[in-house]
Amino acid sequence: MEKFNTHTGLVVPLDVANVDTDQIIPKQFLQKTERVGFGVHLFHDSRYLDHAGTQVNPDFVINKPEYKDASILLAGENFGCGSSREHAPWALQEYGFKVIIASSFADIFYGNCINVGLLPIKLSEAEIEQLFKLSADAQLMLTVDLPNNTVTCGELSFKFSLNEFQQYSLENGVDSVGWTLDKLDTIKAFEAKMPAWQ
Amino acid sequence: MTTSTPQTMYEKLWQTHLVEAAKGETPLLYVDRHLIHEVTSPQAFANLRFHNRPVRHPERTIATMDHNISTRSIKIDAAGEGAANQLRALAINCKDFGIELFDMGHKNQGIAHVIGPELGLTLPGTIIVCGDSHTATHGAFGALAFGIGTSEVEHVFATQTLRQNKAKTMKIEVKGHVGAGISAKDIILAIIGKTGSAGATGYVVEYCGEAIEALSMEERMTVCNMSIEFGAKAGLIAPDQTTFDYVEGKEYAPKGEVFEQAVVDWTNLKSDTDATFDAVLTLEAKDIKAQVTWGTNPGQVISVDGIVPSPEDFSDPVEKESCVSALNYMGLTAGTKMTDIQVNKVFIGSCTNSRIEDLRAAAGVVQKYEGQQVVETIDAIIVPGSYRVKEQAESEGLDKIFTDAGFEWRLPGCSMCLGMNDDVLEEGDRCASTSNRNFEGRQGRGSRTHLVSPEMAAAAAITGHFVDLNA
Structure with a gap:
């Protein structure tokens, strides 16, 4: 996993609540055995007017030319609800997003983002509203500073928090499997004490 | 312990x-x-x-x-x-x-x-x-x-x-007993209707109360299955004699003395009487009616004897806006009676409702409509959850009841719940589905899903619309 330190990027506002993982990456694009090839299908049903994905929907916010280079997605509450498909964060990441900001995330999606190095940031509803307002008025550039847990834009600065280990893992690009494998003796000791039925 | x-x-x-x-x-x-x-x-x-x-x-x-x-x-x-x-x-x-x-x-x-x-x-x-x-x-x-x-x-x-980070705990107690004809699917949809589709995000939910204890294992599975549909990390029901009887003798389950020791350990699993939960929700079982979703998330659900809600019914601005967009996507007008909504597809299956008891319940409804057939314009498919379920259903003659009435009897799989195979709805199709998600596009781009119990799905296939079977 790549290390995450700071990121400055353009925000695209997607002011919709309960965006589920079926919307983020519909099921017909899950038939791959690799981790790549999902970005082009991100938000497929909203992004394209036709099923085949040949006609771009000009009204969908992500397709607007002014947001072409966006790397920060500002989203509505309960973002990423539904299925556990990690293809959702893969698709967001491959499209070019580095950060997703919302007032709340579904649990599995949130964990999946951390595990692939896509930074999910929870801010308060009031802060999110302020960001939506700012991004409606003009193109909004934000700087996300993970070590200091801040999201800033000029004078404006919001704090966010992450679980201690998730923060460490993202900052250091930890191989989580390797990290746990270093504790194999502890796991074996646990197994030795398990009841027979387990 | x-x-x-x-x-x-x-x-x-x-x-x-x-x-x-x-x-x-x-x-x-x-x-x-x-x-x-x-x-x-x-x-x-x-x-x-x-x-x-x-x-x-x-x-x-x-x-x-x-x-x-x-x-x-x-x-x-x-x-x-x-x-x-x-x-x-x-x-x-x-x-x-x-x-x-x-x-x-x-x-x-x-x-x-x-x-x-x-x-x-x-x-x-x-x-x-x-x-x-x-x-x-x-x-x-x-x-x-x-x-x-x-x-x-x-x-x-x-x-x-x-x-894993430790989750918060929520107790959902369903007091008393549900009325006749109310299924486990109705119980869980009613719960989600109360909490909203993100009401348990960050929580592990424990379902309890007389109405839950009275459920069979398969019914309990239907309830727990949809825990994720209101954001819960997991759903739990305390194991009891119903659980132990179900597990005993199963192919991979522990046997003999090991099983006996397991039952002792499992008996101690239930929450201590005075344990505290971070949140508590209580429902009266007798108030739960048969449920149908009208919107594009499982929290947008109402009793079958109700009407399609209006955005004005919601005070929360996000819910109001979700209602507007859901009605638009679903092609529904506020005020329409749920029983007036016509469907053209029926799907009975998925990890929520494809077990033998689900198929028996659906077949029971088909039999009540003695000799009547699936409406000609409706495609109705039945997809058992496994080969064992399929075999059991066939040994009871359920497949024959379904096929005689015009349903298609299919091979097991996830099928139209998510439509990763060719069991996909067309744009504008309206489906009575026993699955778990009514998200936009879930069963096919532009398709409209109404989540219901197997009984309600079977009735919709034969009448062409939702029916209050308990009226």
């Missing part, structure tokens, strides 16, 4: 699976059982290969082919080349890493969350994970069961553990 502080069932499961809680690290939990399928596992296997890591306990993992298989043929390529690629990859991966696989047509094949319980792979007091959000189903046994992403699938393969 001896402890001075009263504990919830979740806390007991947590404590008995805590391998390590090192300072500065997310706690490490032991995983007893790992279910895998073709869609969310290939990239995890690829990473194992890349790092040259084995599956630590292949005997704790069981694989099935379910998500994108055809329900018309057991041929591996019957649902297209993309699906066949994933299915072949699963077969190769299982062979290379020593994992038992129930492949196309195997007698144990079926939807992961149907076969786990029916084979005795699902046990109380265990942690069960699968790269699928409906893993919550297994919570019906008093197992801590939840869906995981592919990176976590890889972590479980390599270490047989997972890192």
